[in-house]
Amino acid sequence: MAYILAVNASILADSGGPCGVSDCLPLCSNPSVLLSNCTGSTLRIIQPDSSCKFDPVNPGYASCLETVRKDLIVATVASSLIGCLIMGTFANLPLALAPGMGANAYFAYTVVGFHGSGNVPYESALAAVFLEGLIFLFISAIGFRAKLAKLVPKPVRISSSAGIGLFLAFIGLQNNQGIGLIGYNPSTLVTLGGCPSSSRVSVAPVLAAVNGTVTLIPGGTVSGDILCLRDRMENPTLWLGIVGFVIIAYCLVKNIKGAMIYGIVFVTAVSWFRNTRVTAFPNTDAGNSAYKYFKQVVDVHLIETTAGALSFKNLGKGYFWEALVTFLYVDILDTTGTLYSMARFAGSTDQNGDFEGQYFAFMSDATSIVVGSLLGTSPVTAFIESSTGIREGGRTGLTALTVAGYFFLAFFFTPLLASIPAWAVGPPLILVGVLMMRAVVEIEWEDMRQAIPAFVTLIMMPLTYSIAYGLIGGIGTYIVLHAGDWAAELMVRKGVVKRRGNAVNGAHEAAIEGGSVKAVEVDHV
Numbered sequence: 001m002a003y004i005l006a007v008n009a010s011i012l013a014d015s016g017g018p019c020g021v022s023d024c025l026p027l028c029s030n031p032s033v034l035l036s037n038c039t040g041s042t043l044r045i046i047q048p049d050s051s052c053k054f055d056p057v058n059p060g061y062a063s064c065l066e067t068v069r070k071d072l073i074v075a076t077v078a079s080s081l082i083g084c085l086i087m088g089t090f091a092n093l094p095l096a097l098a099p100g101m102g103a104n105a106y107f108a109y110t111v112v113g114f115h116g117s118g119n120v121p122y123e124s125a126l127a128a129v130f131l132e133g134l135i136f137l138f139i140s141a142i143g144f145r146a147k148l149a150k151l152v153p154k155p156v157r158i159s160s161s162a163g164i165g166l167f168l169a170f171i172g173l174q175n176n177q178g179i180g181l182i183g184y185n186p187s188t189l190v191t192l193g194g195c196p197s198s199s200r201v202s203v204a205p206v207l208a209a210v211n212g213t214v215t216l217i218p219g220g221t222v223s224g225d226i227l228c229l230r231d232r233m234e235n236p237t238l239w240l241g242i243v244g245f246v247i248i249a250y251c252l253v254k255n256i257k258g259a260m261i262y263g264i265v266f267v268t269a270v271s272w273f274r275n276t277r278v279t280a281f282p283n284t285d286a287g288n289s290a291y292k293y294f295k296q297v298v299d300v301h302l303i304e305t306t307a308g309a310l311s312f313k314n315l316g317k318g319y320f321w322e323a324l325v326t327f328l329y330v331d332i333l334d335t336t337g338t339l340y341s342m343a344r345f346a347g348s349t350d351q352n353g354d355f356e357g358q359y360f361a362f363m364s365d366a367t368s369i370v371v372g373s374l375l376g377t378s379p380v381t382a383f384i385e386s387s388t389g390i391r392e393g394g395r396t397g398l399t400a401l402t403v404a405g406y407f408f409l410a411f412f413f414t415p416l417l418a419s420i421p422a423w424a425v426g427p428p429l430i431l432v433g434v435l436m437m438r439a440v441v442e443i444e445w446e447d448m449r450q451a452i453p454a455f456v457t458l459i460m461m462p463l464t465y466s467i468a469y470g471l472i473g474g475i476g477t478y479i480v481l482h483a484g485d486w487a488a489e490l491m492v493r494k495g496v497v498k499r500r501g502n503a504v505n506g507a508h509e510a511a512i513e514g515g516s517v518k519a520v521e522v523d524h525v
Contacts, residue, residue, distance in 0.1 A: 003260040003428050004080070004098045004383075005410055006420040009072040011104045011177055012378060015112035016053060016061075017068035017122050018305050024048030025060035053115040054222035055202040061115075062286055064305075066418075071306040073417045075375040078303075081407040083368030083380050088400030091360035094389050095342060096403040097368050100381040101432055102164035102467065103330050105171055107378040110466040111323045114176070117221040119319040123311035126373050128324040130310055133369030133379070135324075136331055140362040149332050156474040157333055158442045159454035163461035163470050164330075165436025170462040172429030175200070176224050179241030179426035184226040193226075194233040200225035236277040240267055241423035248431050260428045267424035280421040294419040301414040306376025326468040331379050335365045338382045346390045384435075453478035 027046050028038035038045050052058035057065075076099055083097030111125045112118045120128070139145050149157070172178040175193065183193025184203060205220035216222070244267035251259030271280040274291065281291035293299075314320045339362070343355035361382075368380040389399040410417065440458070444450040457474030461467055491497050 003264055004101075005073060005076050006264065006417050007101070007425050007428060008076045008099045008104050008377065009069055009417070010420070010422060010425050011108050011171070012072045012099075012376075013065060013069040013108075014114055014176055015108040015118075015122055015125075016065065016115040017072070017376070018309050019053075019061055019064035019068060020116065021048055021050055021052060023060050023064040024052035024058035027058070051216065051222055053117075054204075055225050057115075059285070063289075066286075066290070068305055070301050070414055070418050071303045071376060073414055074301050074303050074411070075306055075372070075377045077407050077410045079368065079372035079375050079377050079380050081404050082371050083364070084400045084404035084407065086364040086367055087361065087382070088397030088404065091357045091364050092397035093342075093357050093361055094346070094394035094396060094399030095339065095361065095382045095386045096389070096400055097365065097380050097382050099372060099377045100330070100334060100379055100383075101168055101429075102436075103327060103334075103381070104378040105167060106326065106330075106467045107323075109171070110468065111319075114221075114224065120314060120317070120323055121311070123309050124314040124317075124320055125323060126310035126376060127312045127315070128320055129327055129379055130370060130373035132324050132327040132331065133366055133373060135328055136369060137363065137366035140359075140366050145332060145336065145362060149336050152329065152333070152471075153453060153475060153478040155443055155450040155454035156457050156471065156478060158439050159457040159474065160330075160333060160461075160467070160471060161337070161439040162437045163458040164467060165433035166458065166462040167433075167465070167467065168436070169430045169433030170465075172426040172433070175226060175422075177422055177425060178429060179245070179423050180235055180238050181242075183228045183232075184223070186227075191228075192232055193228050194235050194238040195228035195231040196235045196237075197225060199229050199231040199234075201227050201229060203227050237271075237421070237423040240270060240278050241426050243267070244424060245427035245430060248427050252431065252434075260431070263427050264420065264424050267427070268420050271421045271424065272419065278423075280419055290419065294415050296415045298412050299415050300412060303375065308374060309376055310373060322468055326471065327379055329471060330467060331365070331369065331381060334381050335362065338384055338386075339365075341384070342382070342386050342390060345387055346395055348395070449478075449481050452481060 026035060026048060028035055029044045029046055030038075030042075033043060035045065048058055048060075053061050080096075080098040087093060087095050087097055107125055107129070108114075110118060111120045111128070112122050116122065136145075139148060170182070173182040174180065175183065181192070181194055182190050183195070183200075185191035186203075202223050202225050204222040205217040206214045207217055208214050244263040247266055248259050248263035250256075251262055256262070268280075271278050272294070273279060274281050275283070279287075281287045281294065339358065340349070340355075343349045343358070348355040365380070365382055372378070372380040386399075389403070440454075443454045453474045456477045457470045459470075460473040461470030464470065
């Protein structure tokens, strides 16, 4: 689970955290001229606007982002540690907790948006997670959680896990948070990338006037450097990331413990050498600053910006509640599925599928969500990697407390964790996607009424960059495909038509068999 510390912080930092235009610095129209020397008829001081958050990123905003990433590493460590302590102490179960993969990507790239380009500010997104945690705590306390989970159609429940896996893999293949294999194409949307940063440019929606001036379309934002102009597949960091992918994949094939860590450590260690084409510390002001912090090795970083940052100003906005409901749904299904699967793996379930300590397990998970939001991170949940401890014989909360001890040690190594590059994070994201795809075998692909909603859910999550849109699409498709069956069932129950046995004139009725509705011969009433 150690890979979560770097991966979660990197993903959430892409949202920009609480950083904004106010953190950007005024610059001279000639970037090579210091602000104090920016005088004369040919030079002018440029005051920052919303574009300062995008490529080329303003130095002040970049500095804020670096602080946020350090804060989020500590927030991830603290929320995971507290979650494991609660689970081990009160539920006495061998389950480890950390910010959930998938929910963190949805938080960063859909709700808040890249560098705050979404519909909900970072502070309000934390408030949504906080309220969602309280709601989850309440429904767990009254025992309503299981009933709420069953309201979602089965094919959508199953395929949502695989859809989130594809979502994570798609992120891991891109430049901002991955190995950079996939890039933008104006005709096909995506294409093969892999070009070095010197060959990449940003994309922005602009208006070109007759006099040659270009202005950003109102409401538009500048992307990251996602468009390759040349030198495809020639980025050394891409190939280093691919090597990391192969290392992790081989370890998974051979069932070697710590597979994710081996890949991350190898890629990161190679990237820590300066004056190479794959260095994480280029010879720039930002690179020099990062290298200086890295050389400290040991440092107890205190959270400066993310703790207690939540705001309820957008409580009345529709996007706020869309995010809250999505977080709640994902947490309910993710936690329910993980806890029960781990209990079955440990042989702790009874004939009804229940297990000892399940009440406090759900309460612990919900409490951890609330704590995590107060520290500045996305929802915390039980992790499937808990199976490793169970496989080694862990059956009590002592296992969770041991994991908490390791998280405590991570507090002291923020400089190292903050220096893990994106191309080291990408391979684990891709292979976590592989692991989450296992759920598709449970889908009844022969039944089109099950297969179609499942596929819509699965494919829409990565292609719309939103877990919520995938769920809405899947549930909506399920309702449309079953509406006729439900109407026929209602007609039978209301006595509008009679069941088979009264058929005299060859008309049709809907009869219920095994939970589905089939056409049979009836007469009109």
